[in-house]
Amino acid sequence: MSPNVFVDNGRTDAQLQRSYRACRALNARHGKTFFLATRLLAPDQRPAIHALYGFARRADDILDxxxxxxxxxxxxxxxxxxxxxxxxxxxxxxxxxxxxxxTARSYRISPELFASFLDSMRMDLTVTDYPNRRALDHYVFGSAEVIGLQVLPVLGTVCPVDEAAPYAAALGKAFQLTNFLRDVDEDLVRDRVYLPADELAAHAVDRDLLQWCQAHRRTDPRVRRALMAQHAYTRDVYNQARAGIALLAARSRPCVSTALTLYSEILDRIEDLDFDIFVHRARVGTPRRAAVGSRGLARALWSRHAFPATTKPAGPQPLQPLR
Structure with a gap:
């Protein structure tokens, strides 16, 4: 902890340190794959990412x-x-x-991104189904794409931020769509279905059939075909997002690449389970996460040495309480 007292809107250094630690603890407890990826960021980047995660987690806890x-x-x-x-x-x-x-002040993150996030969170209070892709995309923009846009200034880019923004949004979307596939069973418990109803109907699937699968702990062939279509769509979104990694600051690429690899492999596990998601929860095993994380860490350490940060965000700099 720095011996100097930094005051930010009345907050002392010690108070900010405690808050950043609280956010880090939330990330470590609830977002294990994401938390592993954040360890590949430079120490000065991690607190801001943890803070943004912490705010999103607070809203999720209320809704869930x-x-x-x-x-x-x-x-x-x-x-x-x-x-x-x-x-x-x-x-x-x-x-x-x-x-x-x-963090928001330090990196000049637009308040509109937080407003859009909170708007989507409010949807979760009353909306339980999405009639089509357009309706689901509206929700996903606020619940996931804006998260990618929030973290982009922390990661840094080698191009104008606007050029990298669509890829950052796509990665947030890919992560969220992966969650939707993995958590169909869990979401049904909360009376929610995060799959477009018209695309399910194309395979003769509706909420009643999903609930039948849940009750009988088996995946009906029609549901399997519907999930396969959603799976393919999500793969395409990952492919779109992957093209944006090269636009990030060099020191941030290993982290984002590792996160993309590990999260996209949840899709592999779903496929390995033959979409039997009502019995098993798709997970990337600890040995695999460790192997991918180790390779990412080696690349991250090399990148920090070869491409040290040359610019800093405007405004007060985020504290660095965490390692």
Missing amino acids: DIDPSRAVTERAARLDALAGQFIAEDADADAVLPAVLH
Whole structure:
């Protein structure tokens, strides 16, 4: 910890340190694959990424609370409170807010990206099905694509940010679509289906059939075909996103490449399971994650040495409490 006291909108260095640590702990506990990838970033980049994750996790925790005693109105009030605290920059209201507010200011992350994220989170309070791809894409933009756009200034680019933005958004989308495929069973428990209804209907699949599969712990052939189509679509989104890695700052490429590899391999595991997602949850095993992570770390260390950061974001620099 720095011996100097850095004050940011009333926050002292020690208070910001605690907030960044709280965000890091959330990332380590809930986002294991993502957290592994963040270890490949330079130390000065990690706190900001953890902060952005921490804010997203806070909203997710509110929405995914399936305690029947908590009405939709109560969760809506809690989400609105978090949004209000962020807009008002009320850093005392929540442990993650000092860090995320500091990160947003430091990297000049557009408030509109946070607003879009919160709009999609509000959709989860009442929307349980998506009639078509357009409707799902609207949700995915706010729930996932904006996350890619938020982290882009932290990662840095070798081109104008606007040129790299579509690829960053595509990677966020690919990660989210992977979650949708992996978590069909879990999402049904929460009364949600994150697959376009018209594309499922093309394979004679509807919510009732998905629930039958869940109840009988088996994948009906029609559902398998529908999932295969969603799987292929998601593969295409990964291919779009992969082309953007070369546009990132050299020191950030190993991290993003590793994250893309590990997360896309969840699709491999789904395929290996023959889409039997109502019995097994697709996972990338620890040995594989360790192997990919080790190779990524070697590339990351070399990149940091060969291509040291030459520019810094405008505004107060993020603290570096974490290693």
